[in-house]
Amino acid sequence: MTRVFSDQNLDEVASVLASGEPVAIPTETVYGLAAPIFNEVAVQKIFSLKGRPSDNPLIAHVSSISMAESIAQEIPESFYLLAKRFWPGPLTLVLPRKECVPKLVSAGQGSIAIRMPAHPIALNLIEQVGEPLVAPSANISGRPSPTCLAHVLEDFEGKLSAVVDGGVCQIGIESTVLSLLSDVPVLLRPGSITKQQLEEALGLEILLPQSSEPVHSPGMKYRHYAPNGAINIVDSVPSLPAGAFVLSRDPIDGIQHRALNAKELFAHLREADILGAEEIWVLTDPITMASTGLMNRLLKAASKV
Ligand code: TXA
Numbered sequence: 001m002t003r004v005f006s007d008q009n010l011d012e013v014a015s016v017l018a019s020g021e022p023v024a025i026p027t028e029t030v031y032g033l034a035a036p037i038f039n040e041v042a043v044q045k046i047f048s049l050k051g052r053p054s055d056n057p058l059i060a061h062v063s064s065i066s067m068a069e070s071i072a073q074e075i076p077e078s079f080y081l082l083a084k085r086f087w088p089g090p091l092t093l094v095l096p097r098k099e100c101v102p103k104l105v106s107a108g109q110g111s112i113a114i115r116m117p118a119h120p121i122a123l124n125l126i127e128q129v130g131e132p133l134v135a136p137s138a139n140i141s142g143r144p145s146p147t148c149l150a151h152v153l154e155d156f157e158g159k160l161s162a163v164v165d166g167g168v169c170q171i172g173i174e175s176t177v178l179s180l181l182s183d184v185p186v187l188l189r190p191g192s193i194t195k196q197q198l199e200e201a202l203g204l205e206i207l208l209p210q211s212s213e214p215v216h217s218p219g220m221k222y223r224h225y226a227p228n229g230a231i232n233i234v235d236s237v238p239s240l241p242a243g244a245f246v247l248s249r250d251p252i253d254g255i256q257h258r259a260l261n262a263k264e265l266f267a268h269l270r271e272a273d274i275l276g277a278e279e280i281w282v283l284t285d286p287i288t289m290a291s292t293g294l295m296n297r298l299l300k301a302a303s304k305v
């Protein structure tokens with residue numbers, strides 16, 4: 001049976017985590033499936049529960065800069081600048097890892113991805129457990145990330161001993177991931193903190209991963225965020241079948257649609273599955289949307305690989 005907790009009984013949740021049972025917890029981006037970083041048995045359970053490929057590393061969630069320093073080394077000045085500016089918040093920074101980080105967590109990489117979540121429940125639990133919590137998104141691998149407790153239960157009801165209800169996630173797509181492994185930072189995953197904001201904070205240009213280079217962020221090579229129906233991204237309204245499942249920023253004459261925005265995207269993709277939609281029509285201008293976190297998730301959801 002899966003027990004549902006709230007912010008009223010986090011002490012109990014902290015003891016479930018400390019006992020080595022993964023727990024789904026809210027963050028400001030999406031729900032995460034959390035376990036203490038140094039508990040390898042618990043970390044292995046996360047991979048098994050999600051059906052996650054073992055070459056896809058996890059993000060460590062910290063509640064302080066010193067906690068980040070306990071798992072990373074050779075930390076550049078740019079880390080401190082960005083952490084001061086954007087933490088707690090939806091920015092994940094990739095740094096060289098210390099030897100103490102279990103290999104399982106970093107999936108064989110010499111690096112560790114770290115972020116400080118801006119959610120009081122997540123921060124409270126990290127503090128109580130007293131070590132970083134690793135947490136991938138709390139969905140079965142390949143499914144859209146969960147942005148409320150009902151989504152978590154769709155995937156894991158009966159399979160987790162505990163979940164924490166923290167309401168609807170404010171941001172709705174996963175954190176921006178930035179690698180600080182080389183002198184010029186590389187944006188591995190776009191998110192609500194934009195390339196431009198990062199460049200302004202650093203005072204230098206950052207790079208996008210080169211497709212000719214080996215995969216920087218292993219997770220980006222897998223199909224993600226995908227509903228069962230086919231996603232069609234179009235920039236003008238085709239003649240749609242009656243009852244078509246449509247996402248659009250703006251109203252369209254005579255057609256019922258759902259709002260297209262980052263906060264609600266994954267909820268709508270899950271809803272399309274529940275309704276059995278075979279086609280999902282997304283009405284948007286791909287040029288103006290290019291390189292946004294929302295467009296990145298849509299393109300991944302639409303691709304069949
Ligand atoms: O907003 C988020 O980041 C959410 C919440 C729960 O914090 N977490 C999340 O985790 O999205 P996950 O596991 O679904 O995505 C982690 C991404 C993957 O694309 C993974 O490959 C990349 O971060 N990543 C993790 N460690 C890395 C590393 N050492 N080097 C490069 N990429 C890494």
Ligand code: MG
Nearest residue numbers: 136137145174
């Ligand atoms: Mg994920």
